[in-house]
Amino acid sequence: MSYKAILFDLDGTLLDTLDDLHNSVNRTMSAFHFPPRTKEETRLAVGDGVGMLISRSIPGGQDNPKFAECLAAFRADYAENNQVLTAPYEGISALLTTLRAKNVHVGVVSNKFDSAVKALCADYFGQLVEVAVGECEGVRRKPHPDSLFAAMEALDVLPEDTLYVGDSETDVASAKNADIDCLSVLWGFRDKETLLNAGATRFVQTPSEILEII
Numbered sequence: 001m002s003y004k005a006i007l008f009d010l011d012g013t014l015l016d017t018l019d020d021l022h023n024s025v026n027r028t029m030s031a032f033h034f035p036p037r038t039k040e041e042t043r044l045a046v047g048d049g050v051g052m053l054i055s056r057s058i059p060g061g062q063d064n065p066k067f068a069e070c071l072a073a074f075r076a077d078y079a080e081n082n083q084v085l086t087a088p089y090e091g092i093s094a095l096l097t098t099l100r101a102k103n104v105h106v107g108v109v110s111n112k113f114d115s116a117v118k119a120l121c122a123d124y125f126g127q128l129v130e131v132a133v134g135e136c137e138g139v140r141r142k143p144h145p146d147s148l149f150a151a152m153e154a155l156d157v158l159p160e161d162t163l164y165v166g167d168s169e170t171d172v173a174s175a176k177n178a179d180i181d182c183l184s185v186l187w188g189f190r191d192k193e194t195l196l197n198a199g200a201t202r203f204v205q206t207p208s209e210i211l212e213i214i
Contacts, residue, residue: 003181003214005105005157007148009166010117010132011046012188014092014108015124018043019085024078025057031073032066034058043189047168049111049141050074075113082116088124089187091207096128098211107151108132111141111170131155143173148180165210169198183213 011017022042029036037045037057045056054071055061064070099106108129110117117134131154133139133147140146152162164175167188172195175182184200185207186192192203204210 003104003163004161005107005152005155006099006163006165006210006214007107007109007151007180008164009168009171009188010108010110010112010120012167012190013165013171013185014088014096015086015120016089017082017086017120018046018189020082021046021053021078023084024074024081025053027077028054028070028074029057032058032070034070046189047111047170049135050078050113079116082120083123086120086124089207093125093128095207095210096125099214100128102214104214105155105157106130107155109142109147109151109164109174110134114139142170143177145174145178148174148178152178163214169194169200172198172200183210 008014018039022039025042026036045053051071054067054074058064058067058070096106106129108117108121112134114134114136118132121129121132131151133150135141139150148164152159159178159180162180163183164171164180165183165185167185168190172182172184182200183202183204184195186203186205
């Protein structure tokens with residue numbers, strides 16, 4: 001099928017952000033004298049916004065009386081340290097360049113807080129990403145379809161002309177809730193079994209395979 005637009009998740013799809021996220025989590029845990037988290041624990045905790053990341057990282061989750069302070073501390077730390085080890089996955093920049101050359105619109109929708117989403121997209125991809133939408137007031141986090149709808153409206157495209165590409169079960173549910181086609185990548189933060197259990201049906205192993213689909 002020919003698509004007029006492709007919307008991408010950010011973490012685990014376009015950018016490998018795990019090391020910076022994990023380091024910010026553990027600096028926050030250390031500051032509050034909580035046990036450190038392994039990288040695998042952080043990998044499984046990401047995908048549903050920073051609130052859920054910290055809830056899954058601290059003892060007692062959101063019931064912990066230090067939850068709000070921890071969340072604020074993480075936000076501040078990550079805002080300053082989100083480009084230390086982060087980098088695009090191999091082949092992503094070439095993919096986005098080719099898509100734009102083919103006049104396919106490119107957007108990013110993420111559960112990361114909006115300011116970080118916009119800054120990371122601008123710094124790593126520049127004009128290749130036309131619209132970037134993150135968690136902000138009035139836009140519910142995925143799997144609600146709000147961010148996907150906002151991106152499609154900004155790009156002036158219809159759901160039937162749009163493909164959503166992500167790496168997690170949240171992304172599969174988001175595409176379903178927005179009634180758009182979904183493609184799951186296998187280089188990100190979830191394995192194929194997890195994605196299959198979430199209802200994923202289409203997979204790619206490398207970014208270049210996406211060009212074959214469109």
